Amino acid sequence: xxxxxxxxxxxxxxxxxxxxxxxxxxxRTQLLAGGTDVLVQMRSVDxxxxxxxxxxxxxxxxxxxxxxxxxxxxxxxxxxILNENEELKSLFPGLIEAxxxxxxxxxxxxxxxxxxxxxxxxxxDTIPAIIAASGVCVIAGSGxxxxxxxxxxxxxxxxxxxxxxxxxxxxxxxxPQGRTADGYLRFIPRTEMDIAVAGAGVAxxxxxxxxxxxxxxxxxAVAPTALLVPAAADALIGTKVDDEALSAAGAACTAASSPxxxxxxxxxxxxxxxxxxxxxxxxxxxxxxxxx
Amino acid sequence: MSKVHVVTSVNxxxxxxxxxxxxxxxxxxxxxxxxxxxxxxxxxxDCGACSVMIDGRLVCSCLMLGVEAQGVDITTIExxxxxxxxxxxxxxxxxxxxxxxxxxxxxxxxxxxxxxxRNPDPDETTIRYWLAGNLCRxxxxxxxxxxxxxxxxxxAHEA
Numbered sequence: 023x024x025x026x027x028x029x030x031x032x033x034x035x036x037x038x039x040x041x042x043x044x045x046x047x048x049x050r051t052q053l054l055a056g057g058t059d060v061l062v063q064m065r066s067v068d069x070x071x072x073x074x075x076x077x078x079x080x081x082x083x084x085x086x087x088x089x090x091x092x093x094x095x096x097x098x099x100x101x102x103i104l105n106e107n108e109e110l111k112s113l114f115p116g117l118i119e120a121x122x123x124x125x126x127x128x129x130x131x132x133x134x135x136x137x138x139x140x141x142x143x144x145x146x147d148t149i150p151a152i153i154a155a156s157g158v159c160v161i162a163g164s165g166x167x168x169x170x171x172x173x174x175x176x177x178x179x180x181x182x183x184x185x186x187x188x189x190x191x192x193x194x195x196x197x198p199q200g201r202t203a204d205g206y207l208r209f210i211p212r213t214e215m216d217i218a219v220a221g222a223g224v225a226x227x228x229x230x231x232x233x234x235x236x237x238x239x240x241x242x243a244v245a246p247t248a249l250l251v252p253a254a255a256d257a258l259i260g261t262k263v264d265d266e267a268l269s270a271a272g273a274a275c276t277a278a279s280s281p282x283x284x285x286x287x288x289x290x291x292x293x294x295x296x297x298x299x300x301x302x303x304x305x306x307x308x309x310x311x312x313x314x
Numbered sequence: 315m316s317k318v319h320v321v322t323s324v325n326x327x328x329x330x331x332x333x334x335x336x337x338x339x340x341x342x343x344x345x346x347x348x349x350x351x352x353x354x355x356x357x358x359x360d361c362g363a364c365s366v367m368i369d370g371r372l373v374c375s376c377l378m379l380g381v382e383a384q385g386v387d388i389t390t391i392e393x394x395x396x397x398x399x400x401x402x403x404x405x406x407x408x409x410x411x412x413x414x415x416x417x418x419x420x421x422x423x424x425x426x427x428x429x430x431x432r433n434p435d436p437d438e439t440t441i442r443y444w445l446a447g448n449l450c451r452x453x454x455x456x457x458x459x460x461x462x463x464x465x466x467x468x469x470a471h472e473a
């Protein structure tokens with residue numbers, strides 16, 4: 023059996039060449055950002071030795087560009103750095119509340135939202151928030167750079183579109199214009215340190231009289247992947263995002279869900295709670311947009 | 315298995331170590347450097363017993379590889395006291411009996427130091443959320459919170 027190895031490329035070219043060379047030789051690689059999922063998996067569900075490719079020493083994956091359009095968040099930036107950034111919090115309150123829900127102070131010192139996305143758990147908290155905020159994955163590979171909308175990045179439980187010679191460089195977000203804001207909520211049985219039973223992210227744009235002109239609604243932990251729910255957005259667009267519209271959006275989320283029953287919740291419970299979370303996250307996004 | 319040569323700094327002292335690629339920083343600290351103050355609880359990032367600071371930022375040393383420590387500054391529990399003089403956080407944990415079995419204590423002390431370094435006057439809610447990643451099965455937490463508050467007050471008085 024092959025032994026573990028560790029590589030720390032310092033450029034994207036070097037990282038991609040290394041990934042491609044391993045792929046060609048049939049040797050397994052593992053991208054390593056914060057490592058808060060990878061190290062646990064290495065000791066439990068997936069002990070097969072592989073080459074760990076540390077992506078944290080590349081300028082592009084450490085780039086944080088908040089004043090630009092699109093906003094860019096490098097895949098190696100720990101969530102603690104994002105959570106401490108007041109400008110980012112004011113631009114994307116929902117995305118940052120999702121990042122701030124994941125793990126303890128210690129975990130946030132290492133964990134990244136790019137890693138959360140690449141781990142591709144159905145319950146990853148930042149994923150619905152990234153989808154709602156129209157996040158686009160910037161992917162580097164042997165063929166150059168490609169961009170994939172976050173909702174198209176995920177292919178199943180723990181799987182995504184990344185090829186063996188590719189890595190996530192970071193996420194691009196269209197800079198919120200005018201009265202645009204987002205919100206994210208999840209439900210867990212305690213107040214801290216748990217995995218979502220269900221989650222919902224909502225991003226809204228309102229016009230001057232408070233009518234919704236654009237919306238994105240995404241849900242998590244209620245299907246094999248986080249999902250964009252266009253029907254929920256349609257229920258909000260053209261309304262004042264009142265209780266009736268939010269209820270319709272919530273019902274659309276329930277309709278789009280296909281949850282499982284596990285120790286955290288039953289199918290019936292998740293179907294119900296995802297609608298509640300959509301309504302509340304939508305109301306938060308609305309109130310934030312109205313305040314802009 | 316080829317080991318990786320890592321140059322790092324532990325509590326201000328330059329250190330060199332040979333790490334297997336998959337070894338956690340916790341394993342390297344304890345087994346290679348013989349620094350056993352940092353404890354292993356869960357080894358999955360849930361309990362915080364292995365907390366250390368990396369470049370001033372609190373992390374679980376069980377969720378970081380030894381090889382990732384190349385070029386960083388590591389602060390462990392052994393670096394909190396000044397010689398034989400306990401840091402006020404350590405002293406207040408003793409005075410308030412904020413420990414019983416003591417396995418979680420190094421992690422709590424390092425986490426508290428990291429908190430007070432960046433926020434010298436945290437309210438109780440802030441303290442409780444900051445320490446949510448440190449688990450203690452003995453104290454019920456209340457004595458720990460009082461010790462942290464008292465340490466913050468003493469440090470503010472000193473400053």
